[in-house]
Amino acid sequence: MSWVQKTITLSARPRGFHLITSEIVRQLPELADYRVGLLHIFIRHTSASLTINENADPTVRQDFEQVFSRLVPENEPFYRHNDEGPDDLPAHIKSSLLGPSVSIPVTDGRLALGTWQGVYLCEHRNHGGSRTIVVTLSGSL
Amino acid sequence: MSWVQKTITLSARPRGFHLITSEIVRQLPELADYRVGLLHIFIRHTSASLTINENADPTVRQDFEQVFSRLVPENEPFYRHNDEGPDDLPAHIKSSLLGPSVSIPVTDGRLALGTWQGVYLCEHRNHGGSRTIVVTLSGSL
């Protein structure tokens, strides 16, 4: 049994959905040592989130931005928390709909993702800045 | 500390929400050996997902299908990703709303689910075919 934990800073991205699988794997050479395990990825923010979805066609990620921004519209008259602008409260809601973490099986030194699966950084703010994630790898060597 | 990992193939189900708790437990006799731990269940697809909800009344699962198909309608004019038909993009969105994995505590050789909780396979495609899940069991014997 072995544990590895790292903090990774992701550079600022525009509002939308962004593939970050290879950026994470590049910073985790230890992954190759694990025969079986789990990789937990956690974002330390409440206005950005993580999910797993289609890794090939960029129109999927564009559609995600459209769908989530219609599902949780800006400027609803009943919102109370508007301190930081119209994208503030919707960003909190979207973050909880998608969640702050993903957890992926590790098999024979690699993430056991399906062929079409990738990790998305979901940036819900117009100007979210850089984001911090904590990756925790556990398993059997 | 001990790790067990298996790949399980679920037979094709119609679009909708399906209880799979007993199908998973049946294929994990090792569960009985764990005094305390976690079972992680991960689906290797982007148009089907996993969740935990009510395990008794089948009308709950029927209502889930109705609610999610209204929450994320087909044929929205702004969808760009329509390669595989009108159920394609909505299936991706629903998968991220519900998520690709569930993680359940293990206590004294059994899943520590509440009385009314069961694991759902959420099949979002009209013809999704068979689905592959990876189960990873970790804990103390």
Place this chain on the structure above:
Amino acid sequence: MSWVQKTITLSARPRGFHLITSEIVRQLPELADYRVGLLHIFIRHTSASLTINENADPTVRQDFEQVFSRLVPENEPFYRHNDEGPDDLPAHIKSSLLGPSVSIPVTDGRLALGTWQGVYLCEHRNHGGSRTIVVTLSGSL
């Protein structure tokens, strides 16, 4: 490698979103012993859920209640599962949208939450009563 698991009973809360971070940490003095690890928190119910979001401004939690109750309205004519009143089926749907568990990295004896992150109990029933959660702590001492 070490495992700790406890069942915690949360006192009944009104329908809405409630911060429970400190209540959980108070019951887990063992956390201080873990150099690196994960805390898994699981709710054993299908009409209440857990999420992580903003821990300071109470209007965020008030807005969550408004948004989720509009996203999944009561009394839709197509609902079949209404045995326990108009808040019954919506509570099941909200529970799966938010999910039954959260998993948080542990670093140097503390939860590695971001500055603004807290754990929410999401109570979706009008009279949900007390709720049971299972906390599972694993990691390296």
